[in-house]
Each structure stands twice: as C-alpha cells, then as structure tokens.
Amino acid sequence: MATPDLSTRAMRAFLTLAELRNFTRAAQATHLSQPAFSALIRSLEDAVGARLFDRNTRNVQLTPEGRLFEPSARQLLADTARALGDLADHVERRKGHVHVAALPSLAAGWLPALFADYRAAWPGVTLALSDLLSDACIDLVRGGRADFALAAAGLRAADSAGLHTRVLGTDRFHLVCRADHLLASEARLTLRKLAPWPFIHMTRNSSVRQALEAALHPLQMNTLLEVEQLATVMGMVEAGLGISVVPTLTLYQFRRETIATRALPLPQLRRRILLVRRREGSLSAAAQALHDMVVQRFDAPPQAQAGRKRRAQG
Amino acid sequence: MATPDLSTRAMRAFLTLAELRNFTRAAQATHLSQPAFSALIRSLEDAVGARLFDRNTRNVQLTPEGRLFEPSARQLLADTARALGDLADHVERRKGHVHVAALPSLAAGWLPALFADYRAAWPGVTLALSDLLSDACIDLVRGGRADFALAAAGLRAADSAGLHTRVLGTDRFHLVCRADHLLASEARLTLRKLAPWPFIHMTRNSSVRQALEAALHPLQMNTLLEVEQLATVMGMVEAGLGISVVPTLTLYQFRRETIATRALPLPQLRRRILLVRRREGSLSAAAQALHDMVVQRFDAPPQAQAGRKRRAQG
DNA sequence: GCGCTTTACGCTGCGCGTAAGTATC
DNA sequence: GATACTTACGCGCAGCGTAAAGCGC
Numbered sequence: 001m002a003t004p005d006l007s008t009r010a011m012r013a014f015l016t017l018a019e020l021r022n023f024t025r026a027a028q029a030t031h032l033s034q035p036a037f038s039a040l041i042r043s044l045e046d047a048v049g050a051r052l053f054d055r056n057t058r059n060v061q062l063t064p065e066g067r068l069f070e071p072s073a074r075q076l077l078a079d080t081a082r083a084l085g086d087l088a089d090h091v092e093r094r095k096g097h098v099h100v101a102a103l104p105s106l107a108a109g110w111l112p113a114l115f116a117d118y119r120a121a122w123p124g125v126t127l128a129l130s131d132l133l134s135d136a137c138i139d140l141v142r143g144g145r146a147d148f149a150l151a152a153a154g155l156r157a158a159d160s161a162g163l164h165t166r167v168l169g170t171d172r173f174h175l176v177c178r179a180d181h182l183l184a185s186e187a188r189l190t191l192r193k194l195a196p197w198p199f200i201h202m203t204r205n206s207s208v209r210q211a212l213e214a215a216l217h218p219l220q221m222n223t224l225l226e227v228e229q230l231a232t233v234m235g236m237v238e239a240g241l242g243i244s245v246v247p248t249l250t251l252y253q254f255r256r257e258t259i260a261t262r263a264l265p266l267p268q269l270r271r272r273i274l275l276v277r278r279r280e281g282s283l284s285a286a287a288q289a290l291h292d293m294v295v296q297r298f299d300a301p302p303q304a305q306a307g308r309k310r311r312a313q314g
Numbered sequence: 315m316a317t318p319d320l321s322t323r324a325m326r327a328f329l330t331l332a333e334l335r336n337f338t339r340a341a342q343a344t345h346l347s348q349p350a351f352s353a354l355i356r357s358l359e360d361a362v363g364a365r366l367f368d369r370n371t372r373n374v375q376l377t378p379e380g381r382l383f384e385p386s387a388r389q390l391l392a393d394t395a396r397a398l399g400d401l402a403d404h405v406e407r408r409k410g411h412v413h414v415a416a417l418p419s420l421a422a423g424w425l426p427a428l429f430a431d432y433r434a435a436w437p438g439v440t441l442a443l444s445d446l447l448s449d450a451c452i453d454l455v456r457g458g459r460a461d462f463a464l465a466a467a468g469l470r471a472a473d474s475a476g477l478h479t480r481v482l483g484t485d486r487f488h489l490v491c492r493a494d495h496l497l498a499s500e501a502r503l504t505l506r507k508l509a510p511w512p513f514i515h516m517t518r519n520s521s522v523r524q525a526l527e528a529a530l531h532p533l534q535m536n537t538l539l540e541v542e543q544l545a546t547v548m549g550m551v552e553a554g555l556g557i558s559v560v561p562t563l564t565l566y567q568f569r570r571e572t573i574a575t576r577a578l579p580l581p582q583l584r585r586r587i588l589l590v591r592r593r594e595g596s597l598s599a600a601a602q603a604l605h606d607m608v609v610q611r612f613d614a615p616p617q618a619q620a621g622r623k624r625r626a627q628g
Numbered sequence: 629g630c631g632c633t634t635t636a637c638g639c640t641g642c643g644c645g646t647a648a649g650t651a652t653c
Numbered sequence: 654g655a656t657a658c659t660t661a662c663g664c665g666c667a668g669c670g671t672a673a674a675g676c677g678c
Contacts, residue, residue, distance in 0.1 A: 059677095072397035075393070080320055285379065349644085370652065
C-alpha cells in the first residue's frame, strides 16, 4: 500500500520497546498486557513493511531498519506533540491573536479598559486594533482581516450579506460648547436652538455626522468647519470657534473646565453601536473571549457611560 | 490528557474535508460512509480538544483552530510518508549502506566481481570495504562498524563470543616460483622439497603465514624475507630472489609468463575462508543481500578458482 | 528449568454501514 | 421540500486480557 495507517500509539510503543529492550516491561510502561503489546509491535512492523526488532527470548534489539526508523519516529512524535500543544495553547488562550476593528470614538474611549482587562486575563494573546470609520471596519470583517468590529449605524440596520450584526447599545448625543457659552445654561435644549451657532462638523462619512444629519433633516446647521478628528473638534470648541454635538461615548475627550457638555434629550438623535462579525465561521477561542467581554460589558453596569453622563449633566 | 492518540488516517480525513468542505464527498474520497466519516472527524476533534470545522447543512469550513492545525497536519503526514518511504527504500535496497571487511587477498581478487554484480543489482546502495588482516576485520564486525567479514583461520575455529562464524570454503595453496626454477618442473611437490630454497614469507600476522606455519610445523623454511603485501612477494619471486607459497585465491596476482604456479596437493595445508557476523542482530536488507550473494557464489560454480588452478597446473 | 516471547482463545467494544432524524436554506 | 449533517442501531471484527505453549539459554 502507498500510505499505511500509523498511529502515535504504535510509535510510542515502538520507542518504549526500543528503549527498554524488553517486551514485558515495555508492555507495563504502556499499560498493556504483554501479548497485546507484542501484537501492537507486530502490527506496526506489518504497517511499515519491515521487521523493526530482533527478538529472541533472551534479547530484544532494534534491527538496522528499526535503527533507521527510530529517529523518524521520535521526530514525528515530537512534532505531533508540538502541533497539539500549540493547538491547546490557542484553545486555552495562552496564545492567539485577535484583531478588532472599531470606530475611533470607541477605540480611544471605551476599548482601552477592555483591552487592559483582556490582556491581564490572557497575556499570551496579541491584540490588534484598527481604529477606522464604520465602513472600513466592516470591510475588514468582511474580508476576514478582523475578527469582529464595533461599528455604528444611525437608525438603519447595516447588515450586509454574510455578516452578522448585533446591536450592542445606543449612544446618545451631547452638546459641547465653551463653558461660558449661552447654550451652556440654556434651560431646554433643542436642535433648533443650536442651529444658529457656528457648528464644528465631523466629516460626512463619520458615523457621528451620519446620525446627526439623519436627526436634523431637513434642518441645517450653521457649518463652520468639517474636521476629521474629534480631538480637533475639541480644540475648536475650546477656542470658542463654535459648538458641536458628539456621542456620549466620546465625551471623555471633552472633559475640561473650559468646556460644557450637556445631554440632548432627543430620542431621534442617537447612534446604534453594532457588533459585526461574519455570519459563518466561528471566532477563534481568543476572539470569542474578547467578543464575550465586549457583550458583557455593554450589557452589565455601564459605569463608564453613566459616570460620564452624570458628570456632563452636573 | 497529555498526549492523545492521533492516527494518520484521521489526519488524512481532516485534510480531505478541509479541501472538499463537504462531508459526503470527503467520505467518498476516504471510502467511508458519510456517518462513519462524520464520526471520524468528531473523534479527531475530541482528541485534539478543539472543534476543527464549522458545519451546518449548507456549509462546511475550517474554524480558526482548524486553520491553525491544517499546516501541522499536512506537515506531519508528509514527514510520516517520507519516513516510511525512506524505510521502504532501505528494505527494497534502493538505498542503504553495506560495510564489508575482508582479507586483502579476497578484497583484491575475489570481491571486485561480486561488488560489481551487487552494484549493478542495487545501484542505490553504497558499499564500503575494509581490506585488512583477519583480526582487524573481525574487530570491525565485533564493534558493529562492519556488517560482516570475510576472514580466514587456519584449522582452529575462530568464533569469539557474540560472533557467528561460518566456513565458506577452503582455500588451498600453490607454490609460486620463476618459470625457469627447478621446482617448476619437479615431479611431485612436497614441503620438504621446498624447504631448502630461499623463501619469501608474508608477515606473521597474515592468515597466509599462519596457515603455512601450522602446516609446516616443525619444519622451517629458508626464510629470505618477510613482506606485508602479496604484490611484493610477486615482485621478489619474479626477480628470482626466492619462492613462495600462496593461497589459490591470490593466484590472480601471479599470472605471468615469467612465473610458474603449481598446486600443492597437501591436505593439511589449507586455510578456511570464514564469513563472520555478529551473532545477534540481523543484517540490514542491503547487507543481507550482499551476504547471500557471497554465500551463493562460494557454493556455486567457483569458476575463478577452478580456472586458475587448471591454468597453473598446465 | 527458568524467563521471556509467541500462540490460542474467548470476549468486549470500537467503528462500520443502513436507516431514520433534524436543521437550514 | 430538498439537501446535507447528525443520531440511532445492529453487527462484525480488531484488539484486549487470560491462559497455555514454544523457545533459547
């Protein structure tokens, strides 16, 4: 036959006998009766097509062919053990790699604590984070280059074919302006009241902007600037150039004496935080663990969000 | 468990399914019923401790752990096939190595044709030949550095502990002298008639000398020289310095117009050609084949010996 | 005769195939 | 409802252990 079956069991028996040179003791070491062990060796010899041991009642030793096979068997067993050990390391999350794609707002504000906890739990797992806009995040997942994504969608469900989308939660929006701005002490905030003021927008393809546009329509803001980064928004607002509206999860960037943040009690103004992964194909053990931590932390005490909200309102 | 059992069969099944991504077709390719194949995959998954395939009725694909295991499995199977193929090559004598130790007389005269035939039959097997005196040959065998030896012993059996000795045949002796020597035409040759003539001896530790001394005792030859090599004996004899007595198997060195060789019809003057190998431990397939050729050729038509005898007597 | 391997021989259970079940599209 | 994997189930045989037999020292 071209490729006979070979089991690690048989090779272990072979090596044991090669070492002990005694069927009885090798059988004991293998937890087999001596005849059973003998049969196992014979079946191996049949499989490989060569007598591997010279044996008479007084002496057992390798044949030249056996000596030839011994290092191969040793190597094969070592390689097998290495492969299985490596697999076990991944299953047990002692090794592994997780690639998350996430909106910049989540990547900078919400994820770091999660990553820190995950890292503490599974220090052997390497982490990668692509902090990109929603579409790019989802493309990474679709292409299999990220395990899952934390993205956003205004009100429309963004599940494309082959992707599985789960709503993690809803992010509300806050006004951000200078602390000495009139709006900082306005009694009841409405979008209409914001409209006249110079407004710092995020770029059109950002999830923040998309959600905002959807809620405003057809109302238009008094656009002063369009910028790419929330940090830039913060700088502009602090300098008194204008006001802006940002999601709750990004407020950590605006927590300064000079800036006021106020919740906008507008049900239609919100963005959904989505957890996106491929529909088919399970996550690796390491990715699944991080995935589960994400879900759990969004459901369970969202003390970070609550804390920030409370402080922003105070 | 530390080291679960793993069979090449299971890994082949794994790779087949990884490629075909379809249980039914993979089962066919493996010559198994689909449920049996399914069970085989499951048992592999249990053994390695990880789910290797994501499967639903519409789609089968590797899990991340399966993708991790795939190259390992491929490598393990390739290594196994290589090891088994190498072993088969040795068993079938497509590869191998044989180390023979042989007396110089045999190494130069009798073995070359045998080696040529062996080489033609098994061109992949490398040959080594140690052309040494009897004791050194036997030491090589005892030390496991030669597979077997073609040695000699006068009349005493030279089987040491752990060695197996077999008499291949008996080598008779011939007088060698110049063609114009008186002895070349002497009617009936006896040792006593040789004694007066200047005699070229081999060294004392040579088998030729040992056999000769044993047969002569207590008669002494008129020693002119002691030399190491038969070729030197030939030169001395041809130059007319003296006569000598050499085994039949070495006569090929003396086949010249200027030299006469005459069989000595003395039953007590002979040397036994021994085939020596270790008592325990079989020979490699390649060595066994050469061993068998040696035995067969010594038993079967010894046309070389006969031819030389006849010519020497003519 | 002793020690060790092989042979003999029931027996258990693994692993096979057939057939029914179930889930997914 | 068609397709493809899983479960159910009976069965044969590989492989086990016990016991007896060979065999080399």
